[in-house]
Amino acid sequence: MKTRRKFDAAFKLEVVRMVRDQQLSVPEVSRTMGIGETAIRRWVHQYEDEINGGSGTGLPLTAEQQRIRELEAEVSRLRSDNDLLKKAFRLLCPRIEVKYRLIQQWAERATPVAQACRVLEVSRAGYYQYRQRPSRPIAEARAGAALRAQFEASGRSYGSRRLQRALRQLGHAMGRYRVRRLMREAGLKPIWRHKFVHTTDSKHDFPVAENLLNRQFQVDQPNRVWVADLTYIRTRQGWLYLAAVMDLYSRKIVGWSTAASMPTALVRSALQIALQQRQPPQGLLLHSDQGSQYASGAYQDLLREHGIQCSMSRKGNCWDNAVMERFFLNLKMERVWQRDYANRAEAQRDIAHYIVGFYNSRRLHSSLGYLSPVDYELQNFTQPPIGVSAIT
Incomplete structure (x- = not known):
């Protein structure tokens, strides 16, 4: 019997922001998040109705807010015109x-x-x-x-x-x-550059979990083993930190979150998005490094609440979480190092486009027989992944 999934307000807001702020299409978000297009459009409509006074405070816009909206509309119109000219040229030539x-x-x-x-x-x-x-x-x-x-x-x-x-x-x-x-x-040549910033703080007094994963990166079932990590993104406004969660079965990024700093709330937010989207069964193994964010009491409480086993890499050993490290390297080689982000908001939108519009849905993975994570799950599982109920 099919059951209806329930989503909290925070999760719905994250999905709406992907469509509105990060300019992702509804079909793209639907495909990578496993949520029906009708539900996403309803959430967007409810959000727009609220901010336009439908169920909000109804306060009039200030002159500054009105000017900002006019400028945003003008930028959106110019971007649309530019994209139209590019598409027309490609069709004609x-x-x-x-x-x-x-x-x-x-x-x-x-x-x-x-x-x-x-x-x-x-x-x-x-x-x-x-x-x-x-x-x-x-x-x-x-x-x-x-x-x-x-x-x-x-x-x-x-x-x-x-x-x-x-x-x-x-x-x-x-x-x-x-x-x-x-x-x-x-003259086609990928341009890759290598940079490094240390983001793992393992000098803390929190308890450290055993390395249960032990580099067993090949998994034959979805929602059995996840890996998580943090990385940094350079912008002209300052560093933007990205926390991500990956399902080792299909190499799909099932949750991610960004912030201007690295608090425990950042990694909790990424995990909560993943849990809302995939709804894994009890006994899921989640592997990370020994960073203070992952060893903190607040993060460990969230794992215990959902019956998740904790696994951690050995101290200073990045190879114990090699698959997640490789994702971050791909993200930077294929997108971040080819950009010069003016601010964190621009970087957030571009990273969302990379994960939803390219990495999860179209990027060919050699470990998956040169299929994308979404196509790999569709080809190998006719039923929804274990722990995920069908949407009605």
């Missing part, structure tokens, strides 16, 4: 050779090549290679266009292995060496 020919025409009219390449979002190296190489067959041009489209869809993060798999799923069968050559000719 699906092949990169068209962009190269347009750059060549502009150059003949004294437009700097660097400026033209920047406007059309192509590399100068790729343009000059195009000028030097002879014309290729139509099939080769189509393969190059499809490859670049997948590279852009990945946030310019895919290497040759994942691009080959992504193209194969679209019906473009080609070897890895050909993919490498096409990437080289088009």
Whole structure:
């Protein structure tokens, strides 16, 4: 018998913020959170009704608040117009050779090549290679266009292995060496940088749990083993800290939270989101490091309340939580280090887009047979994951 899941007000507010503040689409949020689109739209409508005076205080807006709303509407309109022009150009000019020919025409009219390449979002190296190489067959041009489209869809993060798999799923069968050559000719190269900031404070007097996970990262059932960790995001406004929870079965991020500091409330919030979304059974194993946030009494009380077993890495041993560390590295290589966030709000929106719109729903994982976490769960479980009731 199907049962209806119940969500508290805090969880509903987090989902509404994904749609309103982080500008995620309702279908994206529905797919990654496992919640019906109708329910999400109802929550958004209720929230908008309340802030517009439907069930709120009804106080009139101040002049400053009115100006802020007008500016937000103008920015949203300009962003929408810009996206429309980009989409129209891609529909009219699906092949990169068209962009190269347009750059060549502009150059003949004294437009700097660097400026033209920047406007059309192509590399100068790729343009000059195009000028030097002879014309290729139509099939080769189509393969190059499809490859670049997948590279852009990945946030310019895919290497040759994942691009080959992504193209194969679209019906473009080609070897890895050909993919490498096409990437080289088009000037497509993921840019990865490495930075480090210490975020784990293990110098505390809280009790430390035993390492029950013991690096057993392959799990054959959902909602049996979760891992959690903290990381940092640099913005011009200051550090933004991200706490995340992952289901090892599908490598899906099932809960996350951000804040300007690292209090225990941050990791509790991420876990509470995960619990609301997945509703795991008693006996779930949750692994983390020995940080003071995870060893604190408030966090441990939440684990006991939900019948969760606690597991912790050995002191100073990041390999005991390697899968979660890898997620944070992917997040930074594929998104964060390619951005320059003006403030924490901008970083929050971009991270939400990465998790919901790319990592959970579209990113190909080699450990999952080159499927995304959402597709892996759908293909391997016809019923909702263990501990999650069907939505009615």
